[in-house]
Amino acid sequence: MKPLIKKLVETYGPSGHEDQIRDIVRAEIRNIPDYITVDPLGNLIAVIKKNSRSGKKVMLSAHLDEIGVMASHIDEHGFVRFANIGAVFPIHCVGGRVRFADGTLGVIGADVRRDDVSKVPALSDLFIDVGATSKADCPVKVGDAAGFYRPLEEQGHRLIAKSMDDRIGVAVLIETLKALKRTPHEVAFVFSVQEEVGLRGAGPAAFGVDAEIGIAVDVTLTGDTPNGYKMEVALGNGPAIKVRDSGMLADPRIKNLMVQRAQEAKIKSQLEVLLGGTTDAAAMQISRGGMPAGCLSIPTRYVHSPSEMVDFRDVQASVQLLLEILQKPIDL
Amino acid sequence: MAQKPVSQKPAPKPKARPRPARPVAKPAAKAAARPSRRPAPVEPAAPPIVKPPKATANELDLLKELSNAASVSGDEGAVRKIILDAIRPHVDEVNVDVMGNVLAIKRGPGRGERVLVAAHMDEVGFMVSGHDADGTLRIEIVGGVDDRVLLGKHVLVGAKRVPGVIGVAPVHLLNADRRSAVTKANQLRVDLGVESADAAKKLAKAGDRGVFATEFDVVGPSLRGKALDDRLGCATLVELLRGGPYGFDLHAAFTVQEEVGLRGAKVAGYAVDPVCAFVLDCTPAHDLPHSDEERENAQYNTRLGYGPAIYVADASTLHDARLVAYLQATAAGAGIPYQIQQPGGGGTDAGSIHRNRAGVPTVSLSVPGRYLHTPVSLVRAEDWRNSVKLMKLALEGWTTKILKR
Numbered sequence: 007m008k009p010l011i012k013k014l015v016e017t018y019g020p021s022g023h024e025d026q027i028r029d030i031v032r033a034e035i036r037n038i039p040d041y042i043t044v045d046p047l048g049n050l051i052a053v054i055k056k057n058s059r060s061g062k063k064v065m066l067s068a069h070l071d072e073i074g075v076m077a078s079h080i081d082e083h084g085f086v087r088f089a090n091i092g093a094v095f096p097i098h099c100v101g102g103r104v105r106f107a108d109g110t111l112g113v114i115g116a117d118v119r120r121d122d123v124s125k126v127p128a129l130s131d132l133f134i135d136v137g138a139t140s141k142a143d144c145p146v147k148v149g150d151a152a153g154f155y156r157p158l159e160e161q162g163h164r165l166i167a168k169s170m171d172d173r174i175g176v177a178v179l180i181e182t183l184k185a186l187k188r189t190p191h192e193v194a195f196v197f198s199v200q201e202e203v204g205l206r207g208a209g210p211a212a213f214g215v216d217a218e219i220g221i222a223v224d225v226t227l228t229g230d231t232p233n234g235y236k237m238e239v240a241l242g243n244g245p246a247i248k249v250r251d252s253g254m255l256a257d258p259r260i261k262n263l264m265v266q267r268a269q270e271a272k273i274k275s276q277l278e279v280l281l282g283g284t285t286d287a288a289a290m291q292i293s294r295g296g297m298p299a300g301c302l303s304i305p306t307r308y309v310h311s312p313s314e315m316v317d318f319r320d321v322q323a324s325v326q327l328l329l330e331i332l333q334k335p336i337d338l
Numbered sequence: 339m340a341q342k343p344v345s346q347k348p349a350p351k352p353k354a355r356p357r358p359a360r361p362v363a364k365p366a367a368k369a370a371a372r373p374s375r376r377p378a379p380v381e382p383a384a385p386p387i388v389k390p391p392k393a394t395a396n397e398l399d400l401l402k403e404l405s406n407a408a409s410v411s412g413d414e415g416a417v418r419k420i421i422l423d424a425i426r427p428h429v430d431e432v433n434v435d436v437m438g439n440v441l442a443i444k445r446g447p448g449r450g451e452r453v454l455v456a457a458h459m460d461e462v463g464f465m466v467s468g469h470d471a472d473g474t475l476r477i478e479i480v481g482g483v484d485d486r487v488l489l490g491k492h493v494l495v496g497a498k499r500v501p502g503v504i505g506v507a508p509v510h511l512l513n514a515d516r517r518s519a520v521t522k523a524n525q526l527r528v529d530l531g532v533e534s535a536d537a538a539k540k541l542a543k544a545g546d547r548g549v550f551a552t553e554f555d556v557v558g559p560s561l562r563g564k565a566l567d568d569r570l571g572c573a574t575l576v577e578l579l580r581g582g583p584y585g586f587d588l589h590a591a592f593t594v595q596e597e598v599g600l601r602g603a604k605v606a607g608y609a610v611d612p613v614c615a616f617v618l619d620c621t622p623a624h625d626l627p628h629s630d631e632e633r634e635n636a637q638y639n640t641r642l643g644y645g646p647a648i649y650v651a652d653a654s655t656l657h658d659a660r661l662v663a664y665l666q667a668t669a670a671g672a673g674i675p676y677q678i679q680q681p682g683g684g685g686t687d688a689g690s691i692h693r694n695r696a697g698v699p700t701v702s703l704s705v706p707g708r709y710l711h712t713p714v715s716l717v718r719a720e721d722w723r724n725s726v727k728l729m730k731l732a733l734e735g736w737t738t739k740i741l742k743r
Contacts, residue, residue: 079637203656
């Protein structure tokens, strides 16, 4: 699974520009589902059809897009001013590297002569240096989008990379799809677009799929770093079962089902209460006439930084838990 | 460690700012896809920029009527009537839905694919919320209006367009502190020139909308008026309906309540259920220098004179890459200048249209305008005519192939 994770996290794909990552996912899951389709906004939907009358229609969602930046102005010396795509924290930007769709690399610098040098700069104080010397020889144009650039590293049980959010969720869905031998349910594996800018892919995808139950697979924060968030989620304690986040109160029936399946299969899991941040599940819950929704979260440190860190054992256990849920009946 | 050579740049003089050169039209857009494995095709030289045909007297008259009409969000009747009269002879079907959106269909000889083109009828303004005993009106702002542009303005209230003025303390009597304080909208009063609440109630009721009393005019290369956001879009859409028929069914939506949350478009988008959508709007041009300092203005959103603005990303929408590329290619092929709206800010009806049902690929095209959402907006007539020309060509050339992945 590690080579797959490496390929996924390192692929270009800021919100709205998911073609490259979608093509890679599509190639990975070829010939496994009953059919694969791409909907009007670019969500990739792979469906395993139902073969039992008691099965439910389940939608799973992990998002293809990553946060990034978009060029907003090229100055006369070829430096690129930019806007954010999704929640980009300036504190993680200075000195960072970005990569545009055609492979052009850039370094993010800051205006040294800005108003208050002791404060973290605003995004408007930053610029991207692609090595151009003038507007004319700058390969970047206004509207071009870039993702952050950092290769995956492995250390012990830990995997460190940019865009674990949510390429690790994508990896979990792909591995689950590959390992799923038998299921009574109709399962739509949705690889969604534009989550980072407001769950804009998952809402329409849920409308089209029209499932009875929705489960997102995304990252969540942890409380296990120095002076960290007051959360009980920690790396290495297994998949996190979402109770609540800022956009959704997980359906208690889904949460309880996930807890029960974890206990039955002796998978160590943890409960997650997240104060800030949400997932595709929030959009699934209120689509059409509504559906019970929940989320299986992969604990991750340093989210939305270039060095998001997960514990590989949590990732493997997440696949196991998802398989348990799909292979057994779902009675809410 | 090389420093950015700021000190070596010659200081630009704010007043005699040299006009930057017009952009040369670039052939086919950068595809937002993976690096091509085929050798790059030899690109033909871009056709030279061609000036668009000027607006006819008829077209300017329609725009003038639209701009002068009072139609604040939720009360779009005046503009709706003008539009219905203008489009009836040119469409196969027209309906007004429950919210007041005008939905018109111009059928084409093709397979009946539905392409939605939208423009919003409403403008920002205010609403009368109550009467004070002294005959003045209390008001609430409708839509996004900066409190600072309201003081002392000439306004027209209600369907009868009763003239009034938003009161302001006389400068003779203000001390420095009061002069620089911002008066909030709920502290303002509209003075109709009467002396009692009873007299005021005869002229304006609670719920009546009010607009700035600006008369539309042509001023050299510019158009000046209120509510050019989005009467320009409405005028453009009327012209598109006068043209055609096109190779598909053109569904025109003149929407309501855009300024208060893209609400009419949500409903119109659902009803039409199109295969793709174009949204015509007006977007801020903040292109004059922001200060006397040397610092380059890198946050202008769009610039007057640089052509219609194609959106890639605003706060409400990530515009569909295929439609963006299609507009760019259409413009380049016909020598129409265009600019890319600076990503990040603003919103259009695309925000609610693209998230409809199972999703709708959407792109917005706007005329750049200075001083939007204030009593007087300013646009270059040529930017507007270029947006009309670009949309006409885009619709004339549209096929479903454009949406192929």
